Amino acid sequence: MRSRTRGILAAILYVILLIVLPRVVLSMLPAELSMMLSMTSFNLEAILLGLTYPGVALALLALTRGFTNPRSFVSLGAGILSRLVRFYLLLFVIGLGQPWSFGQMETGGQAGQVTLTFLLDLRFFVALAAVILGLGIAKASLEHLSLRRVVPAEQPSEKPSGGEAAEAPQGGAPPSTTEAPAPKAKETERHSA
Amino acid sequence: MLLALVVLAILSAYTIFKGFSVTMSGEENIFNMKQEVDQETGDWLLTLRGQPRNEGFLPITFGVKVRLLNLANETVATGENSTQIPPGGTGTFTVAVRVPKELVEQGRGAMEVELRLRTLMDLVGFSIRLRIQGEG
Numbered sequence: 001m002r003s004r005t006r007g008i009l010a011a012i013l014y015v016i017l018l019i020v021l022p023r024v025v026l027s028m029l030p031a032e033l034s035m036m037l038s039m040t041s042f043n044l045e046a047i048l049l050g051l052t053y054p055g056v057a058l059a060l061l062a063l064t065r066g067f068t069n070p071r072s073f074v075s076l077g078a079g080i081l082s083r084l085v086r087f088y089l090l091l092f093v094i095g096l097g098q099p100w101s102f103g104q105m106e107t108g109g110q111a112g113q114v115t116l117t118f119l120l121d122l123r124f125f126v127a128l129a130a131v132i133l134g135l136g137i138a139k140a141s142l143e144h145l146s147l148r149r150v151v152p153a154e155q156p157s158e159k160p161s162g163g164e165a166a167e168a169p170q171g172g173a174p175p176s177t178t179e180a181p182a183p184k185a186k187e188t189e190r191h192s193a
Numbered sequence: 194m195l196l197a198l199v200v201l202a203i204l205s206a207y208t209i210f211k212g213f214s215v216t217m218s219g220e221e222n223i224f225n226m227k228q229e230v231d232q233e234t235g236d237w238l239l240t241l242r243g244q245p246r247n248e249g250f251l252p253i254t255f256g257v258k259v260r261l262l263n264l265a266n267e268t269v270a271t272g273e274n275s276t277q278i279p280p281g282g283t284g285t286f287t288v289a290v291r292v293p294k295e296l297v298e299q300g301r302g303a304m305e306v307e308l309r310l311r312t313l314m315d316l317v318g319f320s321i322r323l324r325i326q327g328e329g
Contacts, residue, residue, distance in 0.1 A: 117321070117322040124313065124317055
């Protein structure tokens with residue numbers, strides 16, 4: 001229940017941050033600024049869409065993680081995918097809508113005989129984020145592996161009680177008493193001995 | 194780790210944009226361009242001097258590059274200089290370019306001025322390149 005609630009809350013947060021908030025901010029921009037931005041190479045609609053898709057993807061992945069067993073491969077896959085989407089989002093934001101510039105954004109314009117070019121070099125942050133992404137994926141995979149290893153280690157201690165309960169009907173107990181407590185099964189064993 | 198990354202990004206962005214806003218503010222003595230004519234050869238001597246200030250939180254490297262290009266887009270003359278400025282400090286740079294007499298007479302080609310600002314041990318940067326095409 002707790003992980004489900006967390007998943008739902010995370011999904012709501014992603015929708016608010018990446019889908020609702022950018023639209024609200026855009027609607028509140030002064031008209032002069034909107035006009036100035038429309039004169040540059042920035043396509044605000046494309047930027048909004050570029051934030052919406054990762055927002056939807058992250059919300060769905062958060063829900064998937066919340067509603068699946070943390071030991072399942074689906075949960076691991078959703079965790080890794082959400083990290084990749086967040087990395088893409090970072091590339092998108094750093095590249096001001098050009099994610100495949102990998103932190104080296106170039107934009108500009110021309111007016112008559114004057115050409116103005118702006119170059120923003122944030123490759124250091126992209127490299128750092130890539131390292132964090134790699135470490136995050138490795139951590140998630142190791143955690144998942146350790147979670148899956150815990151299960152077989154716990155099974156031998158659980159098996160005897162479960163096994164006795166399952167063997168009970170074979171020892172002469174009626175089929176309807178599959179939920180019979182262990183002492184009853186022990187009694188039948190003693191009786192047969 | 195992520196928090197440190199965000200803090201570094203904010204500090205770098207603040208330093209860069211503060212540096213450029215001071216540079217672009219048009220205050221006196223930040224940029225000074227002087228033009229002289231070499232009487233012997235007829236070439237032009239362009240000298241660009243500047244005293245940029247750093248009002249950010251991190252040290253910056255301020256660089257200026259001036260290039261003159263001919264019609265074939267080949268570099269005819271170039272000059273470059275940079276200065277390191279501590280937070281709250283001021284640096285000076287001088288870039289001198291000799292414009293060949295032929296280019297002056299033709300009035301063709303282009304002049305390119307690039308202002309570069311790097312911070313965080315030169316790992317992060319922002320540049321503005323202004324290209325002015327001569328009338329042909």
